[in-house]
Amino acid sequence: MAFGAFNHHRNPGPMADINVTPMVDVMLVLLVIFILAAPMFTGAVKLELPKAQAPAAQSAPAATVTLSIDGAGKIFWNNDPVDQAALASRLVEASKLDPQPELQLRADKNTRYEVVAQVMAAAQSNGLTKLGFVTDPKDKK
Template sequence: MSFGAFNHHRNPGPMADINVTPMVDVMLVLLVIFILSAPMFTSAVQLELPKAQAQSAPAQPAATVTLSIDGKGKIFWNNDPVEQSALEARLIDAAKLEPQPELQLRADKDTRYEVVAQVMAAAQANGLSKLGFVTDPKEKK
């Protein structure tokens, strides 16, 4: 009972496999088209918000402490020069206040990053969590 599997003289029949390569190519082209056109379909909703007049809630002005560092690395607490040991004592006292004051760190552009990092680490180690950097706005030309 031979099915002709070992017969090399016989012509093979047509290939019955599905070739998916053209379909993949078309899908990739469609994917690229959708990726490029998707931002065009998203638009912000234009709203005219109603106008209301209400008094703002009275906010307690939080105390701020300005820590300034000049180009030579000298530290100033609210424009008063302070040494590193006295700075840590002041940071501890400020951390005990309720609400905690916000530290505004003003550093000269020539200040070494090491000094800024040490001041930030001292503030964090002593329990102060509100720290902001003060910069000058860009000059308009």
């Protein structure tokens, strides 16, 4: 043993065993520090982008089509009532436009989800990709 012996007549020599406990303690503290600091290093990449003089790209504003569905399930294309067949033909015509119009879906809160899902599926199957939901903002009291 390095700490002592039963033979008291022996000359005490240098201790030959290395005590690793302080080293392990320091390593554990460093590990905890790195674990806590690691999320701070994964932020956004900071870049210094080059400066360039270019005019902004002018894009034609896309048309907007308002699809309204009332509580009874009736569908309106820009306030004109349409049935399922007329809706499909108008969606095909709208998908051929360049740029495609954005469909703004306005559904009454009492509308069945089935009707809303059918309108969304019809728009997607006819090639329209831009669909937005219109809601009323919550009144502040």
